[in-house]
Amino acid sequence: MADRRPVPFAAPAVWRSRGGTRRSTRTLRIAASAAVLVCVALAVLVVPPAVDLDQQAVDLPSKLLPPSAAHPFGTDDVGRDLLLRCVYGLRVSLVVGLVAALAATVIGTAVGAAAAALGGWTDRLLMRLVDTFSSVPHLLLGIFVVAMFRPGLWPVVVSVAVTHWLSTARIVRAEVLSLRSRPYIDAAVSGGAGRLRVAVRHLLPGVLPQAGLAAVLMVPHTMWHESALSFLGLGLPTHQASLGNLVQTARGSLLAGHWWPTLFPGLFLIVPTLAVAGLAGAWRERLNPRRRAELTL
Amino acid sequence: MIELDGITAGYDRRTPVVRGASLSLAPGEAVGLLGPSGCGKSTLARVVALLHRPEAGRLAVDGEPVCAWRHRAPRRLRTAIGVVFQQPRLAADPRLRLVDLIAEPLRATGRREGAARRAAELAETVGLTGELLRRRPHEVSDGQLQRACLARALVLRPRLLVCDEMTAMLDASTTAALVAAVESYRAASGAGLLAVGHDRVLLGRWCDRTAEWEDVATG
Numbered sequence: 347m348a349d350r351r352p353v354p355f356a357a358p359a360v361w362r363s364r365g366g367t368r369r370s371t372r373t374l375r376i377a378a379s380a381a382v383l384v385c386v387a388l389a390v391l392v393v394p395p396a397v398d399l400d401q402q403a404v405d406l407p408s409k410l411l412p413p414s415a416a417h418p419f420g421t422d423d424v425g426r427d428l429l430l431r432c433v434y435g436l437r438v439s440l441v442v443g444l445v446a447a448l449a450a451t452v453i454g455t456a457v458g459a460a461a462a463a464l465g466g467w468t469d470r471l472l473m474r475l476v477d478t479f480s481s482v483p484h485l486l487l488g489i490f491v492v493a494m495f496r497p498g499l500w501p502v503v504v505s506v507a508v509t510h511w512l513s514t515a516r517i518v519r520a521e522v523l524s525l526r527s528r529p530y531i532d533a534a535v536s537g538g539a540g541r542l543r544v545a546v547r548h549l550l551p552g553v554l555p556q557a558g559l560a561a562v563l564m565v566p567h568t569m570w571h572e573s574a575l576s577f578l579g580l581g582l583p584t585h586q587a588s589l590g591n592l593v594q595t596a597r598g599s600l601l602a603g604h605w606w607p608t609l610f611p612g613l614f615l616i617v618p619t620l621a622v623a624g625l626a627g628a629w630r631e632r633l634n635p636r637r638r639a640e641l642t643l
Numbered sequence: 644m645i646e647l648d649g650i651t652a653g654y655d656r657r658t659p660v661v662r663g664a665s666l667s668l669a670p671g672e673a674v675g676l677l678g679p680s681g682c683g684k685s686t687l688a689r690v691v692a693l694l695h696r697p698e699a700g701r702l703a704v705d706g707e708p709v710c711a712w713r714h715r716a717p718r719r720l721r722t723a724i725g726v727v728f729q730q731p732r733l734a735a736d737p738r739l740r741l742v743d744l745i746a747e748p749l750r751a752t753g754r755r756e757g758a759a760r761r762a763a764e765l766a767e768t769v770g771l772t773g774e775l776l777r778r779r780p781h782e783v784s785d786g787q788l789q790r791a792c793l794a795r796a797l798v799l800r801p802r803l804l805v806c807d808e809m810t811a812m813l814d815a816s817t818t819a820a821l822v823a824a825v826e827s828y829r830a831a832s833g834a835g836l837l838a839v840g841h842d843r844v845l846l847g848r849w850c851d852r853t854a855e856w857e858d859v860a861t862g
Contacts, residue, residue: 529734532694537748538722
């Protein structure tokens with residue numbers, strides 16, 4: 347007779363959430379990101395008006411002092427306080443980042459929505475324009491734009507804005523194309539709505555969450571771009587503190603072993619970037635839970 | 644009065660869904676269009692509602708030949724034909740409250756004054772009451788949403804109503820209520836009806852005559 351031992355029960359499959367039994371780090375990530383951004387906002391909005399200190403004040407005897415109680419971030423090669431310079435630099439970088447990201451999103455949304463809503467030759471023409479722009483490295487294009495103007499804040503904003511609307515245009519076009527074929531758009535057409543009304547009342551509200559997310563994710567990217575231009579000496583004038591300028595002027599003293607003038611502006615660039623990316627990632631997971639958020643910097 | 648003659652339509656020029664469809668509706672007549680799934684009934688309904696441009700053939704509304712579809716069609720012609728779609732979930736803008744959903748065609752055609760009041764009146768005739776009207780589509784059932792979609796189709800007082808499998812996913816009592824609402828509107832206004840579906844019993848009782856797909860189209 348065949349051996350009829352009972353088959354041992356297979357261990358019941360347990361479905362765990364990602365990350366196993368440990369607590370999710372998501373809440374922590376959101377809280378930390380929000381805290382960092384609140385600190386940044388306070389530093390940028392409150393410190394410069396409240397503190398009556400001159401960020402340009404040169405104090406040659408105390409040049410290149412390491413971090414201490416008097417100068418928490420140390421001083422640079424002409425004795426200016428680095429903490430103050432970093433806060434002012436962050437302010438400039440944030441203005442460039444926010445304005446450029448907003449402008450790029452507006453351009454991108456307009457182009458993408460027009461291409462998808464009008465279709466046909468307009469769509470083909472606009473999308474080939476997008477392809478043409480993206481075939482040139484965007485830093486190179488940015489340099490070209492900056493070089494046409496006198497150095498200053500606005501040329502940098504314009505240069506970053508006109509090179510960064512392409513991805514938003516593509517996202518918005520794809521989103522509008524998918525919305526356009528839904529029956530509720532047919533119902534609106536049948537109800538007598540014109541093209542403009544369909545776009546403003548039904549299509550744009552549908553793409554705004556995506557466009558908003560793209561704009562938020564673009565802020566750190568545009569900040570980095572401003573720093574890159576300033577680092578190359580093409581951005582803001584050198585006397586104006588921006589994070590890129592600070593890193594650029596500190597480059598010389600790095601080889602002499604003075605690490606603080608490079609490290610702190612770098613941290614001011616990296617930490618808010620990660621905070622924005624963390625929050626935007628959480629937002630994207632909420633919008634589209636199936637796709638894992640990846641960092642887009 | 645609607646006349647369709649040799650309509651060929653589809654989404655790919657090489658393989659049209661509808662070939663040579665011909666059908667005519669007398670003024671005020673209710674015609675049921677019967678056919679199996681995927682045969683092209685809905686595409687033909689979209690052509691009649693001026694939402695899909697056919698590749699060939701002739702469509703005339705009240706003796707006037709139609710030569711433009713969707714946005715290019717004159718607004719008075721588009722709004723003369725009301726459409727109710729099969730799936731209310733997809734046919735309702737998820738952001739609009741039901742009262743705004745029903746009033747939307749009034750606002751789109753520039754009749755803003757009293758739009759909300761007219762929408763509320765009409766909602767009552769299709770069986771939607773006050774509190775439901777303030778909800779958004781995801782907060783109501785399919786049947787309730789389809790009632791709102793019917794009210795939206797009726798709000799501009801169309802001369803022809805196209806019902807594209809309006810009751811395919813609803814239970815018997817909601818089906819009866821919707822059909823009764825359509826019939827009371829037709830009795831009051833003398834509008835025509837093109838009801839598309841594959842429920843032979845329902846269309847047989849609802850419409851003046853039914854047309855089989857094989858007799859309407861050639862392919």
